[in-house]
Amino acid sequence: MTREELLQKVKAQLNDKILNFCELSPKRVYITVPPEDAFEACRFLFEECGGRLVTASGVDTPDGIEILYHFGMDGQGMVLTVKTKIPTREDPKIRSIATFLPGALWIEREIHEMLGVEFEGHPDPRRLLLPDDWPEGEYPLRRDFKGVEG
Amino acid sequence: MKRTMIPLGPYHPLLEEAEFFQLYVEGETVVDMDLRIGYQHRAIEKLSENLHFDQVTFLVERICGICSTSHPIAYVQAVEDIVGVEPPERAKYIRSIVGELERIHSHLLWFGLAGHFIGYNTVFMWAWKYREPVLDIFERVTGNRNHYAVMKPGGVRRDIPPEDVPDILRMLEELEPKIKMFVDVAMDDPVLHARLKGVGVLTKEDAIKYCAVGPTARPSGVAIDVRRDHPYAAYDKVDWDVVVMEDGDVFAKAAVRLLEILESIKIIRQCLENMPEGPIDAGIEEVPPGEGIGQHEAPRGEVFHYVRSDGGNSPVRHKVRAPSYMNIPTFKATCIGESIADAALITASVDPCYCCTERMVVAKDGKGRTMGWNELLRLSREKTERIKKEIGVEEPKWDLPEVSFRSRR
Numbered sequence: 001m002t003r004e005e006l007l008q009k010v011k012a013q014l015n016d017k018i019l020n021f022c023e024l025s026p027k028r029v030y031i032t033v034p035p036e037d038a039f040e041a042c043r044f045l046f047e048e049c050g051g052r053l054v055t056a057s058g059v060d061t062p063d064g065i066e067i068l069y070h071f072g073m074d075g076q077g078m079v080l081t082v083k084t085k086i087p088t089r090e091d092p093k094i095r096s097i098a099t100f101l102p103g104a105l106w107i108e109r110e111i112h113e114m115l116g117v118e119f120e121g122h123p124d125p126r127r128l129l130l131p132d133d134w135p136e137g138e139y140p141l142r143r144d145f146k147g148v149e150g
Numbered sequence: 151m152k153r154t155m156i157p158l159g160p161y162h163p164l165l166e167e168a169e170f171f172q173l174y175v176e177g178e179t180v181v182d183m184d185l186r187i188g189y190q191h192r193a194i195e196k197l198s199e200n201l202h203f204d205q206v207t208f209l210v211e212r213i214c215g216i217c218s219t220s221h222p223i224a225y226v227q228a229v230e231d232i233v234g235v236e237p238p239e240r241a242k243y244i245r246s247i248v249g250e251l252e253r254i255h256s257h258l259l260w261f262g263l264a265g266h267f268i269g270y271n272t273v274f275m276w277a278w279k280y281r282e283p284v285l286d287i288f289e290r291v292t293g294n295r296n297h298y299a300v301m302k303p304g305g306v307r308r309d310i311p312p313e314d315v316p317d318i319l320r321m322l323e324e325l326e327p328k329i330k331m332f333v334d335v336a337m338d339d340p341v342l343h344a345r346l347k348g349v350g351v352l353t354k355e356d357a358i359k360y361c362a363v364g365p366t367a368r369p370s371g372v373a374i375d376v377r378r379d380h381p382y383a384a385y386d387k388v389d390w391d392v393v394v395m396e397d398g399d400v401f402a403k404a405a406v407r408l409l410e411i412l413e414s415i416k417i418i419r420q421c422l423e424n425m426p427e428g429p430i431d432a433g434i435e436e437v438p439p440g441e442g443i444g445q446h447e448a449p450r451g452e453v454f455h456y457v458r459s460d461g462g463n464s465p466v467r468h469k470v471r472a473p474s475y476m477n478i479p480t481f482k483a484t485c486i487g488e489s490i491a492d493a494a495l496i497t498a499s500v501d502p503c504y505c506c507t508e509r510m511v512v513a514k515d516g517k518g519r520t521m522g523w524n525e526l527l528r529l530s531r532e533k534t535e536r537i538k539k540e541i542g543v544e545e546p547k548w549d550l551p552e553v554s555f556r557s558r559r
Contacts, residue, residue, distance in 0.1 A: 028443055053361045055471035057456045074379040079443050103361030106479055129188040140196055
């Protein structure tokens with residue numbers, strides 16, 4: 001599959017779900033989808049397009065938490081990023097993709113403890129990196145995080 | 151059969167870094183395992199948000215002492231991706247040369263340790279002996295044996311002057327037959343075959359499901375390599391091969407790494423020969439708002455950096471993904487069903503790097519807090535006790551003495 005064929009396939013399948021399609025360069029493509037469609041977009045890229053989940057980045061923004069699922073399309077020499085914004089900073093939730101993709105198990109745990117996003121259906125939502133006595137409700141990668149006693 | 155939990159760590163018997171495996175065994179067979187990490191967490195991603203774009207290069211260089219140039223290569227490419235500049239040609243060649251020298255020393259380090267892990271200490275001493283000249287070349291070319299500080303957004307900080315080239319070539323000339331000897335020895339040695347073949351197999355399906363990278367994926371038949379698939383630096387200007395094997399066992403992982411050293415030697419030779427004259431820095435003045443991605447094939451697999459800028463002096467978000475982050479979870483697929491004696495070796499076979507995997511201490515109000523030896527010891531014992539209680543492990547109480555620690559300084 002060439003790069004153009006792949007992009008056509010992605011556009012055809014996710015047609016009504018794509019809010020914004022942005023080709024920053026031949027090697028970097030960003031697709032914005034609503035949070036409820038991020039699961040389906042990731043499933044399609046992994047299972048039907050040969051995408052390899054590189055990682056996911058969580059970003060705290062003033063009007064919500066953004067999650068970027070970066071897929072390495074190794075046959076096409078491009079990184080395709082599925083971008084979605086959960087429009088709230090109070091108790092943000094999104095469907096877990098780790099249910100079909102074990103490669104996402106750790107990164108969803110990390111985004112959960114660092115940014116306070118709940119991944120619904122995650123099989124093992126324990127902390128990954130923070131210590132056991134870290135206070136509940138303190139998310140170090142939130143922009144309003146002020147530090148904790150200790 | 152009764153199920154027993156065997157704790158491996160947090161002070162690991164083989165590796166230098168702290169991590170905690172809980173192996174559940176029935177008889178001698180591992181039936182389940184849990185991985186607990188977080189002991190090396192240094193808040194690199196958070197620290198990065200408080201540093202200037204140029205300073206972050208040196209911060210990420212300190213994520214790992216072994217693959218110390220891999221994170222800067224990925225990071226500077228992410229910044230270049232935001233700005234939309236390409237580094238000058240000569241800088242690209244220098245990046246590839248430093249990257250490949252690092253791969254050689256890292257793979258030799260792993261091969262030596264692997265020999266040590268299976269009680270083959272001759273391999274350990276020889277591999278580390280042959281690694282030493284590579285570090286000497288690093289000192290000659292970059293000024294440091296580790297933490298080379300060569301990369302910068304827009305190019306490189308140091309040129310490789312023509313008078314250094316013969317020394318690098320001579321080192322490669324002397325190293326190549328030694329590596330070939332290792333390849334011959336490893337491929338034919340009946341002891342290594344008996345010890346490593348068929349042990350800890352990672353199937354191709356599992357490698358894809360866990361999104362494994364680098365010399366953990368390639369021995370399982372997954373032919374991915376960022377240097378070829380997402381070309382950068384000078385990798386698309388030289389002739390080399392991606393080493394792939396099919397068996398997925400510890401033997402294949404060792405073989406892939408050894409053969410990759412020979413490919414690295416090939417790459418460095420061609421780079422030194424073809425390196426054009428010219429500037430080494432594109433001179434980035436400022437970083438506009440935007441987002442960028444940088445990748446580099448580190449010795450352990452793909453390093454991935456995502457950087458977002460709002461036009462200020464520091465990244466507003468900097469995500470770092472080290473290769474071991476994807477490779478360590480494959481233990482779930484490779485250790486279960488194996489014997490307890492093999493578990494330590496299998497976990498070592500992905501060349502795990504915990505400093506890289508965990509990256510994030512929070513210093514409050516800019517002030518760090520220093521802990522004494524006894525305090526750290528107490529914290530560590532308390533944590534072990536707490537974990538034991540959580541998982542229901544009972545053992546006789548020891549009357550532990552207070553350990554005195556005298557600093558060498």
